[in-house]
Amino acid sequence: MNSLRRFFAIVRKEFRQLVRDRLTFGMIVGIPIIQLTIFGYAINTDVRHLRAAVSDDSRTDLSRELIAMVRETQVVDIIGHASGPRQLEQWIKEGRISVGIVIPYDYARRLERGEDRPAQLLVDGSDPIVGQAAVQVAGLRIPGTKALATSRATDTDERFHAAAVAATAATQQFPINPVTAFEIRLDYNPERISAVSIVPGLLGVILTMTMVLMTAVAIVRERERGTLEMLITTPVKTVELMVGKIVPYIGVGLVQMSLILFLGHLMFGVPVRGSLLHLYLAGLAFITANLTMGLLNSTFAQNQFQAMQMTFFFFLPSILLSGFMFPFDGMPVPAQWIGELLPLTHFNRMSRGILLRGATLSEIGRDLWPLAAFFCVMMTVVLLRFRKRLD
Template sequence: MSATDLSDHGHDIRERFGFWRRSYAMVVKEFIQLRRDRVSFAMIVMIPVMQLLLFGYAINTTPHNLPSAVLLQEDSDLARSVLKALENTAYFRFTREVHDVDEFDNLLKSGKVLFGVEIPRGFERAVRRGDKPALLVAADATDPVAASAALGSLGMVVQTALQHDLYIGDPPEMPFEIRAHARYNPAASSRLNIVPGLVGTILTMTMLIFTALSVTREVERGTMESLLSMPIKPVEVMFGKIIPYVLVGFIQAFLILSIGVLLFGVPVLGSLTLLALLSTLFITTNLAIGYTFSTIVQNQLQAMQMSMMFFLPSILLSGFMFPFAGMPVWAQYLGEGLPLTHYVRIVRAIMLKGATVQNLQYDTLALAALMLVAMVIAVTRFRRTLD
């Protein structure tokens, strides 16, 4: 082998070793950078863990023990047997006893209960006389998934209720009937449930991202120095960045609702003014949370990642995709701390039930409290000087 060939062979070997050495150096560099980027590392670990825990423990497409109210106009052995038979189906859990029809309707409109059972006066006497009275079960069918399984279980209630009260064996015919009334969405149309919830879901995603990127964009572009040199207070910076996006969010909400009404036939039974006011409150709450994220992270990538970390549990635990009442208690507590949970209830109640502000007091106050907490944190964390 000539000297030239040996030289070329040695050069090839050095090139191959150089390739792997440089590649190894890049791999080490990326791991070091990933270790320093704590938000990205947390995303790698937390997203699969969060999805597994939420889908494994919190999500239930066949919910049980749903909150129910009873209008008991007579306290008899047969009435108690009927209520016990309803509870034995594992779908109904009686949490309220009301005294008139108005209270009955208000609980359903506000979403505090999903079912209402009315046992009329003279019910047991009418059964024993063979008059075949009717027992009313009213269901909040704005969430068809939660209502359908429970209503489908009513057929066995009559048999179970009478087993120990009137008959030893099977009765020749049913001595009373159960009239199930699916309110607000009698056809169990999924679009009546999904379209109002989409308003909140889309607004959550866009509003979080808009404002989460606002402060970090200023820092990366170098314009934050000019902003900080001005005689402006942190709260003024926050309002200056939030208010334009309130208008953007309002336009988005109007667009989604218009498409829902015109193309999908979703009704708006309540006050449009109330819906607009509470939508503005919800938009402002999400903007304040997004602004808080922008004061925590260091760059736009981290801002996007943190927004997605917040958006994932919001869409899963809010009751938009899965019945809220069917989740375990710990998941419901987490869901109550998410703005989307309260807004989904609000928009469905106004559009499908014609609910008023009196029916929505709890969710309105919860949204206002979340907005104030986010604003206080954002103003407190705002950096008056660049790091």
């Protein structure tokens, strides 16, 4: 009886503070809107309008034809003509261009002789996306000839060569005829498709970010303001305090989830092919798991800044290893193990399954129990770690 009274007192108090804290409230609404807009509109995997320059030593109709073809792809914008490959390299180093097109003086003769790769692309390999885009240009073919160009990374840093090398490799491995080359570009193009596949993952990403931070800050703020000293001198029990801190934010999480789904549907037409109820059940488990993570975070952090840093420590692997950014199956096995420990991995699978593939919970329920296990383990650690003392 007393225990329930104390628990509800904390829930009520937390809720009041939450409603009055404009910044937090703004964060709850603002983060989904900003993230959805950025990921939906601004982030575009279809690379276009890379700045490029040409060094044309051939100066023939054939070379001008090639330049025109490259320009037509719209992958690159030719912004200047260089006096030679050296200058192109210099311009890439200075960051003025990302791609340099080198057409040698004997280009026409090479073409006549049917030589493989008569021209060369210099690509800034320090940006992997740019490297990938070079594939499109490098894969261009002049009808009746073999591959047109070979791409070469000019970045001196070895690490960044990979992308450009990959680009070359791609052209070598998958020689494509002119018709299919066109099709690849079309596949890349429609922005709406990438937003639809991103939003279900983004749902989990946004919830991870805000939920972990919310409970972490909710405890640490009390520590910072000195109210925790008052609170732990009362008969309140750790479990009442911790669960009381979680409950209001479950509501926040569900509101956020609804907001993201609504905006995702409104802005990008993200479908809900499965049951909303199943999605919310999955969401509930996921939100609670993350809130508990925030509590654990607060048992280490002494101030709000540290709480932020620790949230980031958790957030970064979540984003990178959960299959949100990179396909889960393509990751090395140890990375997959870590991924399996993260709540976001399991929620991503469920949200994609329910939203896009119309799966039911019974079909993807195997991802539900890891979330429950995560909650139980974290809560136990929190209850063991949190002491009603200052030492």
